[in-house]
Amino acid sequence: MIAFLLVVSFILHALSLFVIILLYLQLSKVKETEKRQQQMAEEMEQTFSAYLLEWKEENERFLKELTDMLTNRTKADRKQSSSKADATSTKEEALPNYFPNVDDVKDIVDIRHQAMPSLVEEAWQLFEQGKTIEEIAKILKKGKTEIELLLKFHQK
Template sequence: MIATMLVFLFIGQILSFYFIILLYTKISRLKDVEKSQARLKDEMDNAIGAYLAEMRDENDRLIKELALMNKKSLEDKTDREHSPRNSENGEQHSASSEEVIKPTFNMPRKIVTKAYQNSSASISATTTSIQTAAETTKDSVDSEVKLTFEEQIQELYRNGKSIDEIARLLQKGKTEIELLLKFQH
């Protein structure tokens, strides 16, 4: 009787050690998953922070360019108002100010693009090659089925374009392109 009881206790002890080991391995896996999730969260926070900082910088640069354009147009307008009267018909030269387009912050995309391209940060020797590449890619995209924004990025990246070139071609931020490429893979 005592021998059978000792055997049951021994088997019970072995089973309890087995379950303890199983629980320990599950807890260690859970801790590993928790660490990887925390690392991913930190990476996402850093990526989004960098993206927001880049957006803020681009917005500040755009506002400066628009303010510069606005200032130039105001200077042109004041120069026209101070010019001498036209001797032929006796009208002031500023009468043609109706033809002058008053810049606002609701400017068409082409003007904003031009201001962005004229900024000192985006002027480089490769802009002409990038513009021709953009035209060819736009033509190829138009000739094919319309691609989504993400598909355009992936296609340009597969064609060997750098992230900077893709950002300039699509007129988006580098961080946005990096994030989209990172999350597509």
């Protein structure tokens, strides 16, 4: 009887040792996965910080050029009273990359023409006329899901 109990005890000990080894292997896999996720998170953080740094530098460069342009414009405005020809040449020089076609812009607003209805207004008008979402999408040349979301978000 003691021999049987010893054999059962050895089998249970071996089985428990096997289960402990399996659990240890699974734990090591989980630790490896956590390390990889932590490395990926660090890489993403570094990428975002580099992107934000580039964005900040670009904004600072834009602001510097804008302030330079404004100072040149005020200088040009002061010179304009003395000579208009000099002012236009410095004004053209003061508008480098960001505003290449400033002279082509016209500051005329015509209030006689009624503004075109927006996409939301057109979609609502068609919807109130009893059109289906598919028909509205075909008429406005938009996607069915886009029209559906547009109507949902802009409910009156």
